[in-house]
Amino acid sequence: MPGPTGPITGILGLSTEVIGIWLAALLTLAIYSFLYGDNPVYKVAEHIFVGISAAYGAALTYHLVIIRRLFDPLFRPDLAQPPLDVPKLSLIIPGLLGLLIFSRFIPRYDWLSRWPIAFIMGLYAGLSIPRTIQTNILKQMQATIAPVLPVDAGGQYLFFSGFENLLLIVGVVCTLAYFYFSLPHRGVMGGLSRVGIWFLMIGFGAGFGNTVMARISLLIGRIQFLLYEWLPTIGIHLGSGPGAG
């Protein structure tokens, strides 16, 4: 096994790397057993995943935030980064607010958990308003309102670019019309929203195509692990692996 903090050693003559690859391979196959049907092996693997990933998050949060950003500056200022001459007492406030979150588990005092949550939600809300308006409204409007008859540096009309810009404006307006429910979707509004649906369907179709690609890539990733990392541990080497060419 690897040393708790130090370099990797071995067990029974096998390197920890090989043991790790075998463990990963067996867990991979355990998850794939679900494709045949739900079974205890899959369930064990699934429950290991929940426990391990929760502990990963907890340990990192403990070291990187609770110790380094709160405990050290408050109680060990000389060890804090940057080192402090005196404890940073202002951190008592977020520390206490943070601890109040746990009052959720004490029914009598659970109302106290509202304080840190209100503070955080208020802070995020205040931070997000100007940013959302600039990034997702103003910049998007700016990029939509493009000339429908653009010319290049030489004064030539760029008809196809103009057509694209026009299509973009029509598409955005029609999509918005589809989501505008304060007017009945009849007449002009009905026509606009129908065109809006067409744009949405093309968008969703493109999304589906990309999703297929992503899901297949995930499977490819695991197969590559089994073929190029696991099989070599039992002496099977496939040609032209990564790094070739």
Added chain:
Amino acid sequence: MWEKLLYFDRRIIFVLIALVVIIPFLTEWRASHGQITPSTQNLYNEIESLEPGTPVMLVFDYGPSGMPELHPMATALAHHILSRDLRLLGLAIVITGPSLCYDAVAPVAEELNKVEGVDWVNLGWVAGFVVPITQMGEDIKRTYPTDFQGRPTDQLEVMAGIRDYQDIGLIIDLAAGNAPGAWIAYAHDPYKVKLAAGITAVMATDYYVYLQTGQLCGLLNGLKGAAEYEHLIGKKGFGFLGMSSQSVAHLVIILFVIIGNIGYFTGRRRRQGSE
């Protein structure tokens, strides 16, 4: 006959998909990287245009579920950044990022004889999602007072002269969730720092919107994006290797769609005929 095809055990589809992904690896046939997407080329050009020594942030905003698509990108980008003698600052606002940063960058750094703390650093993770992004606009070392292993950043050579986003040449966010949106809104737009992203293909339709506005100066899309980038830097990796299986799997799924539709329409015609 076609109708019957619609009602067989779906495990047959599972076996077929597994086979079409596995078999291309067992052959010597390798699909190419395909045509280079303009957004991939733009990211490559952006890195090429940076002066040696310029700090580049490589952000690991993904977990193990995003690895098959994003890890090959991370490896290729780390290779490009370090081989051009740029400074690589690895960091994350998603909690699994720091471990994946080591996994991707350390082997590349070793191969190129680059030293941690001098040429590259893993700054680790900070809670709060948009909060650290915002705070780095004021002071990066305040947001990351130490690197992941606890070494003070103000003593690291790789961090010398870096205060805020004005000192960063480019940020590349590798993400499997909505992190690039946060980087656009809280880093690029207010501080005008150049930003590119590498994303899983699932998210592609969300981020082309920002590519069209110019808020993203480059974009790597899924495993194909990784394969394209590997081709550009001349180092074939898992992205390129996966393209054969990816191609065949897509063809088979399209075939599934066609057969499914033929079955559906022949069945519908028969039902209409019998009414």
Added chain:
Amino acid sequence: MRLQIPIAMGFLAGVFMFVQFFIPHQMIKASFKDALDWAIIIGAFALVLGLGSLFRAHIDKIRNRRPDYGYSFVTLISFAVMFFFGILYKTDPGTVFDWLFINVQVPLEATMFSLLAFFIASAAYRTFRARSVEATLLLLAAVIVMLGRVPISDKIPYLNLHEITEWIMMVPTVAAKRGILFGVALGAVATALRIILGLERSHLGGGGGQ
């Protein structure tokens, strides 16, 4: 008071964060940085809160001997082992913690998500039908993108599917997504305003009394 104080805290935090954007004064900047430090710390505690719910669910299951309660032991033991190495020792590369992450967490999570490859193939086969004009548009766009995103499409003569895919992504898809984005953004701004003004209180749930 149990509701007024948190509403006031949310209001002050929200207004301060909004106002600092427009007043780049040194003192405001310093308080802004402090507030962000605080948010990082409180945010970390909020993450730990999730653990409490996880433990409660599994301990309840064991205590009441619900079906499959044995698996809850697996979760709790896995947590304890990983947490033990993570807390008592370090999380750096080369440690047991890192070894467990790379060899247990990574394969489990990556494989679990890769199951979706099989399910999406099955879904494409069973449900993806050209029943109407709209469904046909969706299907065509999907098929073109599926072909255009893989190198093999370069072999198809007279038709540059890669470029057609890029065009679909850059023009009609951007138009549709932008329409949605406007709606989402306006909704987000409205919700943020409601939170600051204390009109939106669902996040304050939790506490029993007023």
